[in-house]
Amino acid sequence: MSERRSQLFGVMGEFSTPEDLLAATKKAREAGYKHVEAYTPFPVEGLSEAVGFKWTAVPLLTLIGGVGGGLTGFGLQYWVAAIAYPINIAGRPYNSWPAFIPVTFELTVLGASIFAVFSMLALNKLPQPYHPVFNVERFSQASTDKFFLCIEARDPKFDLAETSRFLQSLHAQHVNEVKDEE
Amino acid sequence: MSGDEKLPGGHEPEPWLEPGHTYASVTDKISSVVLTRPLGIGWLLGFAFLFGIVMVLNLAIGWLITKGVGIWGINIPIGWGFAIVNFVWWIGIGHAGTLISAILYLLNQKWRTSINRFAEAMTLFAVACAGLFPLIHTGRPWMAYYMFPYPSTMGIWPQFRSPLIWDVFAVSTYGTVSLMFWFVGLLPDLATLRDRAKTRWQQVIFGALSMGWRGSARHWHRYQSAYLLLAGLATPLVLSVHTVVSFDFAVGIVPGWHTTIFPPYFVAGAIYSGFAMVLTLAIPMRKAYGLEGFITLRHLEQMAKVMLATGLIVAYGYFIEFFMAFYSGNKFDVFLAKQRLHGPYAPFYYALILCNILTPQLLWFKKVRRNIPALFVMSLIINLGMWLERFVIVVISLTRDFMPSAWGRYSATVWDYATFVGTLGLFTMLIFLFVRGLPAIAISEMRELVHQDSHGNEGHS
Numbered sequence: 281m282s283e284r285r286s287q288l289f290g291v292m293g294e295f296s297t298p299e300d301l302l303a304a305t306k307k308a309r310e311a312g313y314k315h316v317e318a319y320t321p322f323p324v325e326g327l328s329e330a331v332g333f334k335w336t337a338v339p340l341l342t343l344i345g346g347v348g349g350g351l352t353g354f355g356l357q358y359w360v361a362a363i364a365y366p367i368n369i370a371g372r373p374y375n376s377w378p379a380f381i382p383v384t385f386e387l388t389v390l391g392a393s394i395f396a397v398f399s400m401l402a403l404n405k406l407p408q409p410y411h412p413v414f415n416v417e418r419f420s421q422a423s424t425d426k427f428f429l430c431i432e433a434r435d436p437k438f439d440l441a442e443t444s445r446f447l448q449s450l451h452a453q454h455v456n457e458v459k460d461e462e
Numbered sequence: 463m464s465g466d467e468k469l470p471g472g473h474e475p476e477p478w479l480e481p482g483h484t485y486a487s488v489t490d491k492i493s494s495v496v497l498t499r500p501l502g503i504g505w506l507l508g509f510a511f512l513f514g515i516v517m518v519l520n521l522a523i524g525w526l527i528t529k530g531v532g533i534w535g536i537n538i539p540i541g542w543g544f545a546i547v548n549f550v551w552w553i554g555i556g557h558a559g560t561l562i563s564a565i566l567y568l569l570n571q572k573w574r575t576s577i578n579r580f581a582e583a584m585t586l587f588a589v590a591c592a593g594l595f596p597l598i599h600t601g602r603p604w605m606a607y608y609m610f611p612y613p614s615t616m617g618i619w620p621q622f623r624s625p626l627i628w629d630v631f632a633v634s635t636y637g638t639v640s641l642m643f644w645f646v647g648l649l650p651d652l653a654t655l656r657d658r659a660k661t662r663w664q665q666v667i668f669g670a671l672s673m674g675w676r677g678s679a680r681h682w683h684r685y686q687s688a689y690l691l692l693a694g695l696a697t698p699l700v701l702s703v704h705t706v707v708s709f710d711f712a713v714g715i716v717p718g719w720h721t722t723i724f725p726p727y728f729v730a731g732a733i734y735s736g737f738a739m740v741l742t743l744a745i746p747m748r749k750a751y752g753l754e755g756f757i758t759l760r761h762l763e764q765m766a767k768v769m770l771a772t773g774l775i776v777a778y779g780y781f782i783e784f785f786m787a788f789y790s791g792n793k794f795d796v797f798l799a800k801q802r803l804h805g806p807y808a809p810f811y812y813a814l815i816l817c818n819i820l821t822p823q824l825l826w827f828k829k830v831r832r833n834i835p836a837l838f839v840m841s842l843i844i845n846l847g848m849w850l851e852r853f854v855i856v857v858i859s860l861t862r863d864f865m866p867s868a869w870g871r872y873s874a875t876v877w878d879y880a881t882f883v884g885t886l887g888l889f890t891m892l893i894f895l896f897v898r899g900l901p902a903i904a905i906s907e908m909r910e911l912v913h914q915d916s917h918g919n920e921g922h923s
Contacts, residue, residue, distance in 0.1 A: 318679040322909040328683035338687040365619040382628040386635040400688035407673035420657040425485035
C-alpha cells in the first residue's frame with residue numbers, strides 16, 4: 281500500500297440516526313457543497329433529494345423496455361404466423377391477433393422487468409468491486425446501523441481542514457479522511 | 463390493516479415486530495443464521511434425507527428418459543396424468559410468494575416484510591419443480607427447445623394460437639422475473655453479509671454477489687424506483703400466469719374444462735395453496751431459528767385470514783362449475799358434474815371438498831387462527847386438497863369424454879409417485895440450503911420497520 285500513490289477522495293462523517301444524517305446533509309448543501317453523498321443501511325425518505333439527486337432514468341428505461349418487449353412479442357408472432365410459416369388453423373385468419381395477446385403481454389412484462397433491473401444496476405454503476413469509501417474502516421457499519429455523509433474532494437469548496445471542521449460542527453461522531461488508491 | 467390504525471375499543475394492535483429491536487439487533491439475528499451459526503445435527507440429518515429423495519427423483523427421471531413416458535400411468539385418453547396435476551399444483555404454490563412480495567408491497571402491508579424473502583425463494587423453487595414436469599412429460603426433454611421460436615433448419619415455427627405455447631412464455635417469464643425480483647431484494651442484504659463476513663470465502667462470495675453495493679442515497683433512490691416498478695409488473699404477471707395455465711384447460715372443448723370461471727378460480731386456488739405452503743414452511747422455520755420475534759403469531763393469523771378468503775373464492779368456483787353445468791343444459795357438462803359425485807373417482811372429489819371447503823371453515827375462529835399446531839395441520843390439509851383439485855380436473859374430465867367408447871381409467875404407477883415425491887424432496891432441500899446460505903428475512907426492510915416503529919408508524923412500508 282505504501283508504495284502506491286494515494287490521493288484524497290473526500291471526508292466522511294458518521295451519524296447514528298437517519299434524522300441526524302438528513303439534517304447534516306441539508307446543512308452541507310446549504311453551506312454550498314455540491315458533491316456530497318450519504319450512505320445508509322436502509323432507504324431514508326428525502327435523503328436523495330437532500331444530496332441533490334432528483335431524477336432517475338429507471339422508470340423511463342423500464343417503459344422503453346416494456347414497449348420494446350411488447351412490440352417484439354407481437355411482431356414475432358405476426359411474422360411467424362402470417363409471413364414465415366402461415367398455416368390454416370380451423371379457418372382462423374393468419375393474423376389472429378386475440379390469440380397473440382398472452383405472449384405479447386408476457387414479453388412486455390419481461391422486457392420492462394429486465395430493463396428495470398439492469399438499468400438500476402447500470403446507472404448505479406454496479407458491479408463495482410472497488411470504491412474509495414470502502415477504505416474507511418468504520419464504513420462496514422454502513423450496512424448495519426450507522427449513517428455516513430461524505431463530502432467529496434472534487435467539490436470546489438472542499439478543503440480538508442475546513443470541511444472536517446464543518447462536519448464536526450454538525451455533530452458527526454467520527455470524521456475520517458477517505459483515501460483513494462491509484 | 464397496515465398496523466397504523468387503532469382497533470375498535472381503542473387498544474393498540476399487536477406489533478409486527480417484537481418490541482425492543484434495534485437496527486443492529488435485527489441485523490445480527492438474521493445474518494447470524496447464515497454467517498456464524500454452526501450446522502446442527504438436525505439440519506445435517508434433514509439435508510441427508512432430502513438428498514436421498516432427490517436421488518430418487520434422479521432415478522425416476524433417468525428411467526423415464528431410458529424407457530419413455532410409458533413407465534407412467536398415462537394412456538389414451540388420459541394423456542396428462544400426474545405430470546400436469548403436479549405442474550399446476552407447483553406453479554400455484556409459487557404464486558403466494560409473488561403475491562406477498564409484489565401485491566402486498568403495492569398495498570403498503572407491513573406484515574409482508576418478515577415473510578417476503580423466503581416466500582419469494584419458495585416461489586423460485588416451486589417454479590423450478592413445476593417446470594420440470596411439462597419438460598419431462600414431452601417424452602423427449604432434449605427436444606424441448608422446439609417450443610421456443612428460433613430459426614430452425616426445418617423452417618418450422620411454434621404455433622402461437624396454442625395455449626401450450628402461451629404457457630411456455632408465461633412460465634419462463636414468471637421464473638425470470640421472480641428471480642430478478644428476488645435478487646434485487648437481496649442486494650442490500652448481500653452487502654450486509656459481505657461487511658459482516660468473518661471468513662475469507664464468505665467475504666469473497668458475498669462480496670461478488672453484492673456487486674459493490676454501497677447504500678448511497680443515489681443507489682437507494684434508483685433501487686426503490688426499480689423495486690416499485692418490478693412490484694407493479696409482477697402483480698399483473700402473477701395473475702396472468704395462472705390464467706394462462708387455466709387456458710390450457712379452458713380453451714379445450716373437454717367437458718369440465720371449457721368454462722370461463724377457470725382463470726379467476728385458478729388464480730384464487732393458486733394463492734390459497736401458496737399461502738398454505740408459506741405456513742407449512744414458516745411454522746417450523748421460525749421455531750428452529752428462533753425467529754418468533756419477527757414472524758409473530760399475528761403474521762400467522764394474517765396468513766390464515768388470506769387462506770380463508772381465497773378458500774371461499776375457490777368454494778365459489780366449485781359451486782359455479784356445478785351451477786353452470788346444469789344451467790347450460792349441455793348434456794356432456796351435466797354428465798360430467800354427476801360423474802364427479804358418482805363416478806369412479808368420486809372419493810377424490812369428496813376428499814377435495816373436505817380438504818378445501820369444509821376444514822378451512824374452522825379458520826373463522828380466532829382460537830384456531832392463533833393455534834400454531836392447528837394451523838400447521840390445516841396448511842398440510844389445504845396443500846393436499848389443492849393437489850386433489852387438480853387431479854379431479856385432469857383425470858375425471860379425460861376419463862369421461864364425449865363418447866363412451868373413448869372412456870378410460872387412470873391409475874398412477876410407482877414412477878409417477880417417485881417423481882412427485884422426488885420434487886417434494888428437491889423443493890425442501892432447496893429450502894434447507896436457502897435458509898442457511900442466504901438471509902431468510904429481508905434485513906434492510908426489517909431495519910426500515912424498526913425505524914418506522916420508533917417513529918410512531920408514520921412511514922410507508
